[in-house]
Amino acid sequence: xxxxxxxxxxxxxxxxxxxxxxxxxxxxxxxxxxxxxxxxxxxxxxxxxxxxxxxxxxxxxxxxxxxxxxxxxxxxxxxxxxxxxxxxxxxxxxxxxxxxxxxxxxxxxxxxxxxxxxxxxxxxxxxxxxxxxxxxxxxxxxxxxxxxxxxxxxxxxx
Amino acid sequence: xxxxxxxxxxxxxxxxxxxxxxxxxxxxxxxxxxxxxxxxxxxxxxxxxxxxxxxxxxxxxxxxxxxxxxxxxxxxxxxxxxxxxxxxxxxxxxxxxxxxxxxxxxxxxxxxxxxxxxxxxxxxxxxxxxxxxxxxxxxxxxxxxxxxxxxxxxxxxx
Numbered sequence: 155x156x157x158x159x160x161x162x163x164x165x166x167x168x169x170x171x172x173x174x175x176x177x178x179x180x181x182x183x184x185x186x187x188x189x190x191x192x193x194x195x196x197x198x199x200x201x202x203x204x205x206x207x208x209x210x211x212x213x214x215x216x217x218x219x220x221x222x223x224x225x226x227x228x229x230x231x232x233x234x235x236x237x238x239x240x241x242x243x244x245x246x247x248x249x250x251x252x253x254x255x256x257x258x259x260x261x262x263x264x265x266x267x268x269x270x271x272x273x274x275x276x277x278x279x280x281x282x283x284x285x286x287x288x289x290x291x292x293x294x295x296x297x298x299x300x301x302x303x304x305x306x307x308x309x310x311x312x
Numbered sequence: 313x314x315x316x317x318x319x320x321x322x323x324x325x326x327x328x329x330x331x332x333x334x335x336x337x338x339x340x341x342x343x344x345x346x347x348x349x350x351x352x353x354x355x356x357x358x359x360x361x362x363x364x365x366x367x368x369x370x371x372x373x374x375x376x377x378x379x380x381x382x383x384x385x386x387x388x389x390x391x392x393x394x395x396x397x398x399x400x401x402x403x404x405x406x407x408x409x410x411x412x413x414x415x416x417x418x419x420x421x422x423x424x425x426x427x428x429x430x431x432x433x434x435x436x437x438x439x440x441x442x443x444x445x446x447x448x449x450x451x452x453x454x455x456x457x458x459x460x461x462x463x464x465x466x467x468x469x470x
Contacts, residue, residue: 174386174387178387183387186387187386188387188388188389188426189385189386189387189389193389194386197384197390205384221386223383225381225383225395226355226362226363226395227347228332228345228347228352228379228395228396229336229341229345229347230346230347230460231346231347231351231355232362235383237383237384237385237386238386256467259464259467260468263465267461268460268461269458269459269460270458270464271456271458271459272456273454273456273457274455274457275453275455276453276454277453282455285457288459288463288467289463289466289467290458290459291457291458291459291460292455292456293457293458294434294455295433296433296434296455296456297431297432297433297440297450297451298450298451298454299430299431299432299443299448299450299451300427300428300448300449301417301427301428301429301446301448302388302426303421303425303426303427305446305447305448305449306417306420306421306428307421309414309417309446309447310414310417310421
């Protein structure tokens with residue numbers, strides 16, 4: 155079956171949100187997605203887009219998403235952060251993830267950014283193996299830290 | 313001694329670069345900083361700045377830096393990424409880091425972003441304790457992954 159990899163557009167966002175939900179379930183955080191369709195549409199397709207994406211289309215259905223945005227390294231300069239790389243679970247046999255991944259790498263390389271960075275859960279062995287085999291550097295020594303709005307308010311009130 | 317925390321400007325960048333080098337040495341990667349002064353000046357203070365920063369000034373000398381930029385979560389929406397929080401080693405007794413940290417949190421809270429996120433090395437116990445005590449969530453289960461330009465080219469050539 156023919157897979158089409160193309161730039162994501164506003165009308166793809168309902169499918170994108172479906173895939174984002176699917177990933178949250180896979181990552182054992184089914185209730186973590188607070189983002190609504192209108193957020194994705196406004197944030198990605200307004201005057202100053204906060205992200206860009208590629209989608210994978212199979213028989214007129216969106217079955218994959220790679221969503222990314224610029225970051226900055228004070229060691230290297232401009233980078234690209236790959237926030238999500240998702241393929242619909244029952245379509246993983248078509249190597250769609252690899253095609254989306256290549257598209258993002260092509261894009262970043264053409265842009266001339268110094269690196270692409272992303273995160274992977276330490277128990278997601280198939281993904282880690284895939285990334286390592288592709289030449290990426292998977293690092294265990296960095297912890298991710300997050301402070302949400304409620305914690306910000308508590309901190310600032312003290 | 314009176315510490316002034318203020319928005320970083322272009323003429324602060326020589327001091328910022330000195331602190332960035334100091335952090336790289338602390339993180340056991342003394343040769344990792346490829347960024348030059350003109351990169352920092354152009355990237356942070358051009359038509360579309362790639363980062364913002366606060367600096368800490370003590371007796372007319374820059375002794376601390378908090379550098380950040382916007383990111384995007386497909387679960388929560390717009391976030392702020394704190395790329396670097398650095399205090400000159402011999403000035404750590406003045407709690408300058410805490411004041412810079414508070415300034416970033418205030419800024420993020422006023423902006424209305426859903427969270428602030430950053431990274432910390434897993435052996436940097438004082439920093440981890442500080443972040444935990446402030447209400448942040450330090451997560452061990454995520455790996456950071458990076459692909460540099462050379463690895464991108466090798467991948468794309470295959």
